[in-house]
Amino acid sequence: MSGKRSLIRSGTTVDQMVRAIGDRIVTGFLRPGEKLDEASLAARFDVSRTPVREALGRLSAMGLVERRPNRGATVAVVTQEHLASMFESMAELEAICARFSAERMTAGERRALEIEHQASARLVQLGAEEDYEYFNTEFHTRLYRGAHSKHIYELTVMTRSRLAPFRRAQFMLPGRLAKSWQEHDVIVTAIMRGDSAAAGHAAKDHVSIVSEASAVFAAVDPMKPAADPIGMSS
Amino acid sequence: MSGKRSLIRSGTTVDQMVRAIGDRIVTGFLRPGEKLDEASLAARFDVSRTPVREALGRLSAMGLVERRPNRGATVAVVTQEHLASMFESMAELEAICARFSAERMTAGERRALEIEHQASARLVQLGAEEDYEYFNTEFHTRLYRGAHSKHIYELTVMTRSRLAPFRRAQFMLPGRLAKSWQEHDVIVTAIMRGDSAAAGHAAKDHVSIVSEASAVFAAVDPMKPAADPIGMSS
DNA sequence: GGCACAGCGATTGCATGCACTTTTACGAGA
């Protein structure tokens, strides 16, 4: 192929490919079941097949693409059952994290959780979906870390990333923001008083509700097609 | 390199590399922290660097090796805390599987579980460690499947495989066989009567005990070096 | 004597080419 790529974002070429292809999958530009031809992708991004192959391998490990020997890769098709299964797992994992957090969080962690949570109330009042989503992610990450268990953290983050495409729309539902905050509040309260059982149940219910909210979208239109964002998105 | 390899076991070259290198890690022939040089491995197995690279990538995803950009791969170092974290996760995951199994297993699955479990009693009497270990794996796999949740199944199997090297020695402990069977019995009984809470607790306790049994070995000698099994093991 | 920098060797990362597998398309026979 020709010369160097215009704008080098960061990391190795493989990392860029993982991001580029992964983004196109989660944004729906590449549709479930669609065939992922190595040569085409390589040409599309102006790299050789080698990094594309490795990227497909990683995406396969992430569960975003499916790969069959000698038959190429396709965008993973997520069935309704599998999606439900992932949300179910997510609920259980979050419950574990909340329980452990209630038992193990340091005083500093508890304080930070509480402060950030209270601060996010303002975003609810303003109806700032984008910003709230960011805080929401932070909030849950705090729970995962608070469990003080590296492996639980890994499992939880991995599952969350696999669910990412389906969670996108949840805050679009009217009133979801305030409801989310209240659910968080129950979790935080339980954690602050060290009630692990209550924290676990609250976290589980929270995810279950998100699951139902997302399922609406997933059922109708799991991945709506979109215009190709840019030549090489973040 | 030269011609074809002597004995083609199965699957692609990459699969063979994953098994070959993975085996050497879990058997302790490759020690934690040891550097994994692509060229050396390629020469060692008489393949090119390409499949070795891909295999290292997969093993990295499995958590068996650590990789840093431009700095090569090393056998993952599992700290005592991380090991504890994995066993803890395993206990929680098994508890979830047991709970779900108690609620969701079909009549056929329950019957099969019970029958196999009863059959394994004979192996305990005979003190057949090897065979019992096989049945043990089967038993747990039945629990994972019985949860009827693909994603939980995946998470559990993945975690189990990461713990594999540390579980190896558990049945060497005197009396462990009979104890394991009794613990299984509690789980089975709970599942048969649909008591999900009891099944969950029993499964969790079971893993916790295994954890402690393994921790003894892990603490003293996490990965004892061994002679290279064969040119290209299973 | 210690620190910084430049050159060099070792090793990873990526590109390219070839071989093998799978798929598809076309034609012969029923």
Add this chain to the structure above:
DNA sequence: TCTCGTAAAAGTGCATGCAATCGCTGTGCC
């Protein structure tokens, strides 16, 4: 017309070669 077989085309899997990067060592300067 349908089916089966075969051959070409497409695409994956692996090998090899080159470029880029990292780490190390030796030398010069402070």
